[in-house]
Amino acid sequence: MNVLVVNCGSSSLKFQLINSETEAVAAKGLCERIGIDGRLVYQPAGGEKEVTEAAMPTHTEAIKMVLDALVNPSTGVLKSLDEVEAIGHRVLHGGAKISDSCIINDEVISVIEECCDLGPLHNPANLMGIRACMDLMPGKPNVAVFDTAFHQTMPEKAYMYAIPYEYYDKYKVRKYGFHGTSHRFVSKETIKFLGLDPENSKVIVAHLGNGSSISAVVNGKCVDTSMGLTPLEGLVMGTRSGDLDPAVLDFVCKKENIDVTEMVNILNKKSGLLGLSKGLSSDFRDLSEAADNGNADAQRAIDCLCYRIIKYIGSYAAAMNGVDAIAFTGGIGENASLVRETVVNGLSYLGVTLDEEANKTRGENKVISTPDSKVTVAIVPTNEELAICQETAALVQK
Ligand code: ADP
Secondary structure, eight states: OEEEEEEEOSSOEEEEEEETTTOOEEEEEEEESTTTSOEEEEEETTSOOEEEEOOOSSHHHHHHHHHHHHHOTTTOSOSSGGGOOEEEEEESOOTTTOOSOEEOOHHHHHHHHHGGGTSTTTHHHHHHHHHHHHHHSTTOOEEEEETTGGGGGOOHHHHOOSSOHHHHHHHOOSOOOSOHHHHHHHHHHHHHHHTOOTTSOEEEEEEESSSEEEEEEETTEEEEESOOSSTTSSSOOSSOOOSOOTHHHHHHHHHHTOOHHHHHHHHHHSOHHHHHTTTSOSOHHHHHHHHHTTOHHHHHHHHHHHHHHHHHHHHHHHHTTOOSEEEEEHHHHHHOHHHHHHHHHTTGGGTOOBOTTGGGOOSSOEEOBOTTOSSEEEEOOOOHHHHHHHHHHHHHHO
């Protein structure tokens, strides 16, 4: 089945056309600067990247340009749009009402709308993408794959914040977790790849990219995850602070004479690796290179990143009362051997030992612990687009 996978951000739209049986990507690309001026980058499989500048006032025009590119007589990969059999949308927030991917109908649209205040940047953009596809390809099934859904199996003790209960009652303030599509995909792959018992397994997935999160998965079900009400909680990320004492907000706001909204923006956009490195970079590769050349600011950022991962893995091993496997994924998890080495060496009390040669691997399924390690550690690349394609096809074919 040909599935068009669509991932809408506030001013961008990423897409891939994937065949769910062969897993082949026929074409991919992105629209940028939607609502500003507009730029489409389109690349057919095996072909050159094409860049087209054109006005894209809304996501509807952006999707229209993507569809036109897909059927373009010279560089398109489809004869007609009839060949697109379903559309899979990445949707950020499904709140507490949605615990799985679903075929989009009026009810699902209202839930995505209701969750706009929980995902103010993404949910409105996701809705625009959904509506644009419905308008331009009427009658085709659209599926929503939620970032929060996989984490809905967390028990109350893991998702509740210890604040007055009325905030949960009135506003559903709780931990939701994100990157769920990746955590679901990678935990499943890890169980399969390592031959673990799906009904008797404890897996920790460390998804480390620009945004990073970690999850504890028992028998294929998420029992805890590091991101919270929003993606700000948890690990040290590219530009997000992750965990901190909430009193820091009041303290800094008073000192700097700024309001909470501005401070939260700073915690999202100017903190994490970028903040710790005194503004040097939010990108791990830049920091790694700078640290190799003796830059202490870059080294500080990397040390804090690794330390927080070690602490979370330790706490999730404790939360699950044991761990069988740890999987590294995401741009940093799949590629940065230094981070994996530092983290694994910090877990020797769990009986984990690193196979240094295997740890040189990048971007493919690979066990990186020694055969006698008490916990198996592996690189398991994520593929969120493929996961969305598979979930879409499975629902549509039901
Ligand atoms: P996003 O969260 O935007 O999807 P990615 O999963 O692509 O992010 O991860 C981006 C991060 O991965 C960046 O910090 C980048 O420096 C890092 N990264 C990508 N490739 C490598 C590499 N070869 N070695 C080390 N780090 C890498």
